[in-house]
Amino acid sequence: MRAQFVLSEIGVGLRRNLTMTFAVIVSVGLSLALFGGSLLMSDQVNQMKGYWYDKVNVSIFLCNKSDAESDPNCAKGAVTTEQKNQIKADLGKMPVVDKVAYESQDQAYKHYKEQFGDSPLASSLTPDQMQESYRIKLKDPEKYQVIASAFNGRAGVQSVQDQKGILDNLFTLLGYLNWAARGVMFVMLVVALLLIVNTVRVSAFSRRRETGIMRLVGASGFYIQAPFIMEAAVAGLIGGTIACSFLVLGQYFVIDNGVALSQKLQLINFVGWDAVLTKLPLILAASFLMPALAAFFALRKYLKV
Structure with a gap:
């Protein structure tokens, strides 16, 4: 009731x-x-x-001939084979690094054409204007500063970029x-x-x-x-x-x-x-x-x- x-x-x-x-x-x-x-x-x-974050890479861009003429970070000239080998060897010794992939100028040019082929700038670029780079997969994406502090300012290195910062x-x-x-x-x-x-x-x-x-x-x-x-x-x-x-x-x-x-x-x-x-x-x-x-x-x- x-x-x-x-x-x-x-x-x-x-x-x-x-x-x-x-x-x-x-x-x-x-x-x-x-x-x-x-x-x-x-x-x-x-x-x-x-x-x-599991897919981001840290990229070490290397100096080319154009950078040597215009970029203060490349005042010592384009990267040499010896410098590239030393960078790769140093990366292999770092415990924070999971994988390292090298991208040549031709590969960088090909990837650029695939992504920005319709851009007016694409028709004026040549492979020798592209930068060689090392694409680094870190075990912990938060450890970017370890790579940046080790390679920023080194001879042959134009810049170190972290894709995580964009994300x-x-x-x-x-x-x-x-x-x-x-x-x-x-x-x-x-x-x-x-x-x-x-x-x-x-x-x-x-x-x-x-x-x-x-x-x-x-x-x-x-x-x-x-x-x-x-x-x-x-x-x-x-x-x-x-x-x-x-x-x-x-x-x-x-x-x-x-x-x-x-x-x-x-x-x-x-x-x-x-x-x-x-x-x-x-x-x-x-x-x-x-x-x-x-x-x-x-x-x-x-x-x-």
Whole structure:
């Protein structure tokens, strides 16, 4: 009987404050969708780091004849065979080095033509203008400075470049975007909580006569508060379900099918369904508990029981 009464009061409360309930559902849904999206973005960045950091190389570019005339780092002239052999030997002795690959001027020219063949500059380049280089795979990509300090400024070396630095800039940008999304999410959560508190206040005020009678007949505080708390929790749960739907639909229509980014951007290793599905219970739990707790504390102040 008591459960039936609580359920009936929940239905009455939701219908009585339909507009505010709708606002709560929308704000909770959008804020938790952003919350889930930010969690997935963090997973995506971490997955991309693991994928790309494993593939990045450190490149030691060697001086050619053109560099000897124009680059201060190559003031001692183009690299000699002896210098190249010494660089390779030194790399082989370094414990941080996993693999070393040599790229000749002809190979560099071929790779450039493959990647930038349509560029106007490509037609004016010749193989002797390209730089020889050593492509180094490190056991730990974080150890770039070991290579840089050992070879920067050495005779025959034009520069030492770390591809990880380029990726770091990309991941930093993605990190900023993720924090921006979390900032918007936080603002929307605050708005949702304020709406929940206000909705509970209005609902409690509109039913003050009923709650007064219930107090007079000896109803417990929890029994009086339960319908209001459950109203907020149900509205939040509906919003959480909407948020979960956004994530599932986004994964299906944006990543896997429809836009199909996973097929169009094959260089990016997108997070899969396992990452999405693990976020759904967390979102549903938050959508239920957050409004319920907000309503509970609001009732302590606005509903004297």
